[in-house]
Amino acid sequence: MTTQITHSDGIPLIPEHSHDSGSPRTTLNGNIKIKALPANFYNKFLSEKGKQQKPSPIRGLYPLEKKPGVISLLAGKPEPSTFPFTSLSFTVKDPLQTDGSESTITIPQDQLSPGLQYSDTAGIPDLLKWITTLQEIAHGRKHGMNASGAGEEGWRVSMGSGSQDLISKSATALIDPGDCILVESPVYAGVIPIFKHMDCKQIEVPTDSQGIRSSSLKEILENWPEGEKKPKLLYTVPYGCNPTGMTASLERRKEVLKLARQYDFIILEDDPYYYLYYGKATRPSSYFALEATEPCGEESGEPYAEVGRVLRFDSLSKILSAGLRIGFATGPETILRVVDMLTANANLQVSSLTQLIAFRLLDSWGYDKFFVHTKNVSAFYEKKRDVFENGLKKWLGGGIPEEGERDEGRLAEWVSPEAGMFFWFKLLVDPPSTDSSQNEDEQDSRTLIETHAYANGVLALPGTVFLPNGSKTPYVRASFSLLTEEQVVEAMKRLRKTVLEVRSERANR
């Protein structure tokens, strides 16, 4: 990174952008021209709070320390010889060995030191580089590197303390009070309080078995109320959507991207279950990949794609471990610069130590083994899914599950998930014969779960917590990630008992 000191105003400056902020940069992706949206494109998207962020006064000068030979008395970095840790080792499984054999990675003192000291806000350089290449391989995007650290396609990577941390900061960087945002529904419950505290209007976009319903999105956008602020962004979990477990089809994704370009909003692609896809069909491209392959028009007879509309969030929680607290955001440099400033002024950086551990693990594997590992993990969840679904079919799917039971008809409805770790299902507490025009209260799964199911020793998550505006729903979410087969059978029996109990209670009313 080049650093300069401006003499004219006497204030030391690190150039925030050495590329021209006004004109798009162009590269080639196969026969499609890639045009990166220019930095000033994001002016209308950044929130007031985001624009007000100033580089952390001291961290802003850190790049000057990298000049060889400089003696820095700038920051209060502790003396490394007073760090009590002198080495760190960990044993890891080899993804290629099925016998569970382990190998040991040792980080000796000289390599451990940087992991114990303060480091760069966006992440430790080694890990950033590894992850950047991962994104190139996984999503077919070109990074390159220009003077400001951003890629030729205008994107880069920033690390966060889990992807939730980055989503929360991105929301702060983009949303002003009173803004409208589009949120798929049902939606990951963890983001509801984040958006709620931004004081923004959440417009729900329904989802179905093909993921987000692009036709509904289109309808919403076409009928946008006059005088209402245009939506700035769309939040979606495209793989193994939490809670429904659904994966958006390629068609849907293309339509959503097209709408984003047409109606000018940013897609927040929250993708923690990307590597937990186990569907039979070819995996659909991420939005981040699609924006570089889907042409949005032609220029002198050649198709071109405009990139810089997708801010993608990945997580290492499901594939390496949740307690690592490492996630990463990939997307427009202009937005990530604000996110980094929020980090510098809040938690400074992700723990250098955990970043070092993650890097050493990933580096020892290389990309091939990494992908083998993620395949192993997704195959594992696929098996868990099958076990759970077999249980659902047997005990709640109609027919006679075992001797002594009666056929009660279907007791639940669901669609089989193809990614992630969740089943989203509706418990049919009214016998099939009854008319389904019940009042809202009876449609709510919350009391059913908190009283009847809980009393019977089984707990699932009532669906209402996943609805941005808190409305009621007869659906529940079940996680199958931790259950053994015996536990699944027992849980199904208890759920069956619960549904039958409620049915007879209602029949007697």
Place this chain on the structure above:
Amino acid sequence: MMSNEKRGEAIDLSHHLSKVGQARQTSPLKSLHKYMGKPGLISLAGGLPNAGYFPFASVSGEILAPDSFPLETGSKDSSLSWFWKLFSRSEKERTSTFTVGKYPKHPGDLNLESGLQYGLATGQPKLNEIIREFVGKVFQPAYSNWTTLVHTGNTDAWSKTVQTILNPGEGLLVSEWTYPSAMASAQPFGVIPVPIGMDSEGMSSISLQKTLAEWDESVRGFPRPRVMYTVPIGQNPTGTTMGIQRKKEIYDICVEYDIIIVEDDPYYFLQQGEYVPKADRVTDAANGDDEVFIASLAPSYLKVDYQGRVIRLDTFSKTVCPGSRLGWFTCNPMFAERLERTAETSSQAPSGFTQLYVASLLLKWQYDGYIRWLKALRLQYKQRRDYFLDCFGEEFHLQKAFSTEGYTAGAHLYHASLKPKRSFVPLSEKDTAYSKPLFSYIAPTSGMFVWLELHLEEHPSFTSLGYKALEMKLWTEIAEAGVLFAPGAMFFATKVEDDTPGPGHFRVSFSNSSPEEMKKAVSTFGTVLRKFMHTRI
């Protein structure tokens, strides 16, 4: 452990929560935890990844013995011997190892299965126990139901505190010179810094009393502040230390005006005592037992906090390592619960790895070992400070004077002027043509920094450029000569313009350069300054 019998509980301070702080609800997923304890319950409710597929099987590490550093400052040996203790530890160092396995061997053991899983935002139970014991013994809070909560470093903790107790448009009491990153965190939330005068013990109680008593909302445009941010030990940037008497005075004022004190105290264990010039220095030895050591340190605000109005921020950054991003709050249970809610929707818990790593270290060392480590750590930084200030003594001509004004009042001020060029051989002190003092400082008593005040009035361009522009010109010259100081203007609590009156400053860190680098940096500073003073700009 101190007896808590006579201590009352924290008073109700819930009116201090911000609107956001009040409104935060339990993260919907976390709220289900209350149902989880039922025996035999099968939960399909969580979304925890399966730990069987975390690739880590065990983690182990080597750690230094807690008595790796001496309890005596460099003394009988040659004067440079402590360099070697500092910088060539490799061969003789004594280490021990720890290992954390995937599954616990005994109930309650640290283990990766739970340590690397999503956790409650309150952190690892084992680590919490250690922290609790430590706070009770070392800081001795004056009320009974204090509680602790882990966070990911003090900057993170401060940012969460701002969100929890401050509303946009409210004032925040700070020292007139203060840690700029803390202001940068608060500013986007619309918080307005209200600077309070200082002396050589840090924030002045007289100035605080006056500001609060004379507060006129119609003039100021916002209500009287109800939150204070303070770095009482190793005040950043001035390096001063606030004693118990001053803390009591300030605390009583805060009781009178109902003010919450946020005590950001990263340098607590880097208390170095008075600087004694090289010639008069005697060996400093940390004899005495742990209680004597603890009593020798300036106490925390917690010690006088009988109402629970202090939110104390501690960090492992300076005592263990900053790369761990780990620290903890000590505060009343009501604030702790709200801060936990704030954490749940952002960073969640600090990284499981670093919690395991630091917990392993502290379990190995035990309380006694950690205190032993801290005793020696303080002396390490004391030697660094002494050496660095000695370098100033060698490069510049120093004149010592007792200060009675401004942020240095009550301390000895060192006025530094240029020594005559070496080609002159002064016959006697009287013949020596020293320049007028070009900068001055008080010797820091805690922390990592020396705060230099510049006197550039004699500069040929002073009348045309003024203080602030000259500060930056000089900073740039020094940077171009290969030495980075922190420019002083950024530490002023409110915005500094080019024409803001008052002398310029630099904050200079002595925390992690080698002795050779320190010496070179000071002599480069001298060389640049000499040239600078003769150059019209």
